[in-house]
Amino acid sequence: MANYLRKIIADGVGYSTIIDPKFKTNRIQITFLTDLLEETAGANALAVGIMSSSNAKYKNISEITAKLNSLYGASISVDVVKQGDYQKLTVGVSSINNRYALEGEDISGETLSILLDCIFSPNAQNNEFAKEPFDFRKKDLLDSIEAEINNKRGYAVLQNQKKAFAGENSGNSHFGTKETAENLTSAQAFASYKRLLSDAQIEIYFVGSEENDTIEKKISDAFSKLDRKVKENKFINFSPLKQNVYRFEEKLDVNQCKMVMAFKTDCTDRHAMKLMNTIFGGTPFSKLFLNVREKLSLCYYCASNYSMLKGTLFVDCGVEEENIKKAEQEILNQLEEIKKGNFSDEDIKNSLLSIENSLKGIGDTPMSYVNWYYSCFVQNEIITPAQALEKYNEITKERIIKAAESIKLDTVYVMKGE
């Protein structure tokens, strides 16, 4: 396990370093966390999209890619996702270590300069991004929103979330709506860019094979010059349970029906909830997989997922229309079994082994380190994977039953064929 260190380099800006000598690559990523609002989500996504594909020196995607290719395929990536009530926007670079450069190039130094230019010297004038990168990313944003329907499984989960989290930030799509995106102007995107730099919580991660003071100094210098005013953020916001279960359907031209069920909890014992979820539907030996898929052959997939930030557990499955009711009944039945304590010590032991297996694998890729420490940050508890494992190992059967008892059905979405 590598050394982990997080420093505060400006108001609401954390800089984390993770050094592991086995890596042949460097990863630097800058993550912005901001309220997920329907009005601003699209503009924020557009702003980071533009940041990741241009700067004052390399003015468009062609120029910047040409430069990065010559740095041995270094790449700038952009990622926009929903994290509870927040929008998480990341711009990051990955590159190979200088020791693999065939002509002695300073790959890490040059990629860092490009990244910092993307953030602090955008291709913009008079408080507007230049037309070329703006048009490119606006079309991308609109196309991405339209393409949400291409992935039916993800689309179904999103449809459920819109109702399960109605009235909460997390009910919004991470890209916002098509209507908002269509009307976005370059000035609005630029204003969002400015706002991200001044208001968002910013978490920066450097993962490399050796300490690099120059990288830290350059990043620290750049961010400490910002005029920052960050509000108090609260990333964990449990979603309230509806009085009556909300059910809705949608008809699409599809072969396979999908069902997504959202369950809410008020249980704050998050490690027990996570372990309960693993036993219920988190593995190929879980209750849902063994019963709904293997025993009754009702679905090709049937799995559960627990959001620690929203206190909400989702079960999703792909199912034949005539089996929808049967599948729902069996999913609820399996949950009842857990509530009644009808699971064995071996179920617990095997689920713990599965959790241990993933925890011990953290650190084999730069991204796994970043994702771990990022999730620690939003959960407001920075611990190592080994410490987390200790917490899981302490969980008793009673705590698992209590966690299961706390969850109640809230919203059911069904996608049917036309």
Add this chain to the structure above:
Amino acid sequence: MEIQEIYCSQTGDKCNFIKHSSGLKIYICEMNGFSTTEALFGTKYGSINTMFKTGKDKDYTTVPEGIAHFLEHKLFENEDCDAFALYAKTGANANAYTSFDRTCYLFSCSENYLESLKILLGFVQNPYFTQETVDKEQGIIGQEIKMCNDNPGWKVLFNMLQGMYHNHPVAIDIAGTVESIAKIDAELLYKCYNTFYNLHNMVLVIAGNVKTADVLEVADELLKSCENIELETVFPHEPYEIVKSEVYEHLPVGMPIFNIGIKCAPLSGYDRLKADMECYVAGNAISDPSAPLYKKLIDEKLINSTFGFEVFEGDGFFALIFSGESNDPKKVLSYLIDEIEGIKAHGIDKELYNSIKKSTYGGLIMESNNVEAVASNLISAFMSGVEPYDQIKVLSEMTYDDVQKTIIERFDTKNLTLSVIE
């Protein structure tokens, strides 16, 4: 048994190769500092291997489409329980997949890898099928086929392949069809199993946190010696020409999605790898965001950032695929053809060629940093009939003239199919 060390002079990486007395080839890559172990037990048996015979057979046997994938599902079950239940006791994350040319069973774990290895070698060598379990599986796989049919990215690819290939089974969905899998019974599964799951046709790859001596001890204990049955697979005759130049289908999608496939003459072994890498560099010199075509298509709002290129190859097929989303795929195609013909006439931009080559090299270095990618590259080398690290060797020996020649020879713009889902 002799342990042969294979060394990559370009990166300093190395792995061990063992030709086990049972007939199995084993590749082991010990990676210092990594916690996870990734193991794959694979057979050269994929969806395209529907016609075959052994040394003892007089005639070729033809089996229903989708049977390799069906077999993969069924092998997870033995007489008492399924393999997932066994892995549950070791904590390993287990899975399996079937592609066009292979079936692989895999696990990754960070503890007890030898126990998991025993499970892997055990269940793959112990088939157990009954008519009852076969019938039950038809329901689950039927759902999987339906799910794939709702995936426009999958449909656009297979529609294109059907537009390109007259007879080669690459054009058939890996899982088969609801009708073809209905023809599968326990007896047929045993026949395919006994033919393709012969250790002479298989490979074990294990990378990451492993020790060669320990792996070999488990292998010695569990591998059952196999007689070499002289397996021969054949493909129906496939003309060079495509079937049709356009295939359209309506499905719920956002922006219309397209695949443009150029059909090339098939190759095998090292020649195929060399052609693959040359086409990869050439195709990126045509379609990379730093190339002139990309800029032109973006400026005219004809594509978005999903536009990309891949080389699609295997036994008996070789194609170059440009894919993306567009409101006017035909116009994208016409610009693409102009660009390819222009490069044939005037040559690839030298600077662009060099930067794409450097970027490809960087990509290979990045992969060597990742346990899963290392294991996956080792198994791909075996499946393609080349040596580990041949990719980087081919790349380091590649010249500008090779790539220019490849564009002229293989990027045949008169032999392509446009597939669109809208």
